[in-house]
Amino acid sequence: MNSPWVTASALSTLLFSSVAASAVLPKVQTDNQWFSNAQQTVTNKTKQVNKSKAKNVILFVGDGMGVSTLTAARILDGQMKGNSGEEGYLSFEMFPYSAQVKTYNVDAQTPDSAGTMTAMMSGVKTDIGVLGVSEKAERGNCNSVAGNELVTALELAEIKGLATGVVSTARITHATPAAAYAKSADRNWEDVSDMPEEAVTQGCEDIASQLINFEKNLEARFPGVDVDGIEVAMGGGRRHFLPKDEAANSADAASSVEGDRTDGRNLVTEWQTQYPEGQYVMDQAGFDALDASSTSKVFGLFNESHMQYEADRANDIAGEPSLTQITTKAIDVLDNNDKGFMLVVESGRVDHGHHAGSAFNALTDTVEFAKAIQAAVDNTDPEETLILVTADHSHVFTIAGYPKRGNPILGKVVAVGETEPTLASDDMPYTTLGYTNGRGYRNLGDETNADATYNDDPVVGRQDLSQVDTQSSGYHQEALIPTSSETHAGEDVALHASGPGAHLSQGVIEQSVIFHIINKSLGLMANN
Amino acid sequence: MKNLMTLAFTLGSALLASSAQAQSCANDKLYLSANYEISQRVADSHTRHDSHTHEHAHDKGQSFNKQQLVLHRYNNQVVHMYPDSHYGDWWTKTANNRLMLNRFFPDNQRVIEYQADELSSKISWQSKYQLLNSDFINNMVVVKETGTGCEQSQQRALTQGDYSYQLTWLPKWSLVTSYQVFRGDEKVAQWQLVNYQVNKKHIADYIAKLSDYRATDYADIGDNENDPFLAKMINQGFVEHKATGFYNSQGDNISKQHSH
Numbered sequence: 001m002n003s004p005w006v007t008a009s010a011l012s013t014l015l016f017s018s019v020a021a022s023a024v025l026p027k028v029q030t031d032n033q034w035f036s037n038a039q040q041t042v043t044n045k046t047k048q049v050n051k052s053k054a055k056n057v058i059l060f061v062g063d064g065m066g067v068s069t070l071t072a073a074r075i076l077d078g079q080m081k082g083n084s085g086e087e088g089y090l091s092f093e094m095f096p097y098s099a100q101v102k103t104y105n106v107d108a109q110t111p112d113s114a115g116t117m118t119a120m121m122s123g124v125k126t127d128i129g130v131l132g133v134s135e136k137a138e139r140g141n142c143n144s145v146a147g148n149e150l151v152t153a154l155e156l157a158e159i160k161g162l163a164t165g166v167v168s169t170a171r172i173t174h175a176t177p178a179a180a181y182a183k184s185a186d187r188n189w190e191d192v193s194d195m196p197e198e199a200v201t202q203g204c205e206d207i208a209s210q211l212i213n214f215e216k217n218l219e220a221r222f223p224g225v226d227v228d229g230i231e232v233a234m235g236g237g238r239r240h241f242l243p244k245d246e247a248a249n250s251a252d253a254a255s256s257v258e259g260d261r262t263d264g265r266n267l268v269t270e271w272q273t274q275y276p277e278g279q280y281v282m283d284q285a286g287f288d289a290l291d292a293s294s295t296s297k298v299f300g301l302f303n304e305s306h307m308q309y310e311a312d313r314a315n316d317i318a319g320e321p322s323l324t325q326i327t328t329k330a331i332d333v334l335d336n337n338d339k340g341f342m343l344v345v346e347s348g349r350v351d352h353g354h355h356a357g358s359a360f361n362a363l364t365d366t367v368e369f370a371k372a373i374q375a376a377v378d379n380t381d382p383e384e385t386l387i388l389v390t391a392d393h394s395h396v397f398t399i400a401g402y403p404k405r406g407n408p409i410l411g412k413v414v415a416v417g418e419t420e421p422t423l424a425s426d427d428m429p430y431t432t433l434g435y436t437n438g439r440g441y442r443n444l445g446d447e448t449n450a451d452a453t454y455n456d457d458p459v460v461g462r463q464d465l466s467q468v469d470t471q472s473s474g475y476h477q478e479a480l481i482p483t484s485s486e487t488h489a490g491e492d493v494a495l496h497a498s499g500p501g502a503h504l505s506q507g508v509i510e511q512s513v514i515f516h517i518i519n520k521s522l523g524l525m526a527n528n
Numbered sequence: 529m530k531n532l533m534t535l536a537f538t539l540g541s542a543l544l545a546s547s548a549q550a551q552s553c554a555n556d557k558l559y560l561s562a563n564y565e566i567s568q569r570v571a572d573s574h575t576r577h578d579s580h581t582h583e584h585a586h587d588k589g590q591s592f593n594k595q596q597l598v599l600h601r602y603n604n605q606v607v608h609m610y611p612d613s614h615y616g617d618w619w620t621k622t623a624n625n626r627l628m629l630n631r632f633f634p635d636n637q638r639v640i641e642y643q644a645d646e647l648s649s650k651i652s653w654q655s656k657y658q659l660l661n662s663d664f665i666n667n668m669v670v671v672k673e674t675g676t677g678c679e680q681s682q683q684r685a686l687t688q689g690d691y692s693y694q695l696t697w698l699p700k701w702s703l704v705t706s707y708q709v710f711r712g713d714e715k716v717a718q719w720q721l722v723n724y725q726v727n728k729k730h731i732a733d734y735i736a737k738l739s740d741y742r743a744t745d746y747a748d749i750g751d752n753e754n755d756p757f758l759a760k761m762i763n764q765g766f767v768e769h770k771a772t773g774f775y776n777s778q779g780d781n782i783s784k785q786h787s788h
Contacts, residue, residue: 254622305745355750454746485750
């Protein structure tokens with residue numbers, strides 16, 4: 001039945017219910033701060049105006065930044081500011097829209113970065129370990145790539161005439177950033193020396209070379225298309241661009257021979273030849289000297305391998321910029337293009353902090369990531385820039401026990417109303433944060449580099465933490481299952497969105513939907 | 529061959545470079561290879577991963593693990609190869625005086641890279657270069673000294689609590705020739721130099737070969753579950769043999785203890 005009478009009746013009932021509820025709610029409830037804040041949140045939602053077309057898109061990916069990482073980082077961030085922590089928000093958690101993202105790869109329940117980032121960049125879920133190619137390609141088989149290459153949002157943006165950028169705190173050839181620009185049967189083919197001879201013979205190109213040849217390769221794949229190449233590429237991974245020759249070492253070299261390339265090519269000089277107007281930088285001083293307003297292209301390689309953890313950044317040989325600084329600079333360069341830009345920003349070392357079993361490094365890098373996102377918010381127009389924040393996958397990282405409100409998130413569980421740590425049934429205290437697997441317990445004092453854990457044997461199972469400062473930077477949480485490296489996890493991750501097209505980020509979605517949100521907002525394809 | 533100098537070493541007698549070569553020891557010690565035999569009493573060895581590979585010797589009814597250690601020096605690089613354990617540690621002192629470790633596995637021709645900042649700053653270069661920290665050596669009392677210049681040899685001793693340590697070494701070569709650890713009257717560990725040689729080209733070639741092995745940054749191991757070599761590492765653990773440097777009878781690394 002759908003008569004006007006029924007509709008009027010329903011409206012009448014709704015109005016009556018609303019008035020009645022207002023009248024019956026006690027003052028202790030309506031005056032409560034939780035109540036009024038929540039009410040205001042809903043009121044604000046009703047006033048949201050959705051725009052669909054964006055001029056710019058920034059995709060932020062926290063590698064390995066699962067939901068428990070967000071919660072713990074949010075609390076740590078608040079506690080570092082002197083608050084209880086639980087009530088706060090990371091910068092992007094204030095965004096108006098969010099979705100829950102399914103991360104599995106086509107062939108894997110628990111995914112890796114290559115397959116997941118390929119899904120985000122191309123709209124096609126694929127196998128674990130492959131980059132920019134469909135599931136029909138076989139990992140490690142060069143010949144299986146041809147015909148299975150996918151087109152990424154970054155490439156479409158480039159073809160559309162937008163400025164493009166990829167930045168990361170990991171090696172810029174690492175899986176997540178590489179999925180934006182490369183096609184590879186194996187994520188590990190970062191330079192020619194990483195490839196089997198057969199793959200080289202068959203004509204596959206290593207990932208570093210594909211970054212340098214991005215413009216040429218894209219034009220070859222789309223005859224008649226004239227693009228100007230990636231405007232901003234910054235991160236770690238210098239080894240993959242330099243020849244295996246001590247003479248090519250930079251001032252920042254840690255290894256006796258910095259470069260890994262066995263084909264004699266120096267991709268840094270090749271890039272400089274290709275883009276004589278571009279600026280190559282490899283340390284903090286060079287970065288600081290960049291004049292974004294007059295720079296059309298930037299290539300920054302700040303470390304041989306991955307860049308430092310944020311908490312350990314001061315220990316770099318020649319100095320590295322923070323992710324916030326890199327993001328700000330990238331936007332300043334890219335927004336010189338009046339048509340708009342697309343930027344991919346990865347916080348790559350959240351993942352590594354977790355792999356090393358260090359909540360401290362994973363969380364402090366997440367906090368820095370949130371700062372970088374706030375910098376993007378502050379340096380762009382919310383009316384024209386879609387900002388998406390997500391993760392590629394999560395980790396086996398848990399927040400457990402019944403700690404009281406405001407209990408230090410890196411600390412031992414202290415129950416509500418108590419001042420001493422709660423004891424488990426083995427009469428020993430335990431931490432709120434923990435890992436299901438990994439190398440387990442470490443007490444490395446003031447060490448700020450999570451990877452120091454790799455210098456000692458795994459120590460799993462329960463430890464007596466009575467006299468241990470679990471809030472120190474060098475503390476590594478206990479783990480149950482002994483593995484040499486803590487592993488990814490398979491649960492969903494979050495997607496947060498702000499700006500034109502943000503309202504498309506709703507519900508539970510496949511990771512491949514993210515490409516279509518970008519596409520829809522930027523109008524990358526003609527039939528969009 | 530100018531750079532080749534192989535000297536047999538006999539326990540109980542000083543091993544000295546010839547006078548003709550003595551003048552160059554300050555330079556030659558930078559490009560030196562030395563073979564050691566390590567004996568650790570089983571109860572004290574803490575070599576749980578690979579004890580089955582070792583020859584077991586018996587001394588006064590005690591069982592000892594024995595294994596070889598090959599030390600290579602090449603300027604700011606030091607290699608500790610453990611042939612019995614099928615792996616080695618390749619250390620590099622970086623421009624900012626931190627240590628970078630590449631752990632290599634010749635059977636697989638693979639290298640696992642620890643970035644320089646991934647290692648505790650408490651690990652000293654000396655403990656890799658000369659197997660003992662200078663602070664520890666300097667704390668020992670010189671009980672006998674023979675020879676001069678490059679031929680100088682010292683016997684040193686130290687007692688700490690229940691433990692005593694006896695060292696014979698060549699100061700100008702920064703080279704241990706014998707090192708023994710006792711608990712009371714009972715010997716629990718011994719490092720014995722078998723021979724050494726200076727051959728710059730040989731060591732350079734050896735390091736060049738190591739640099740051709742396929743390398744993986746340790747931080748990336750967790751993302752490489754499909755690589756059989758690395759998957760084994762993820763699931764079954766790494767070869768974490770703790771024989772680098774010298775250990776006391778409690779299994780503690782003396783080099784670490786004295787490097788603070």
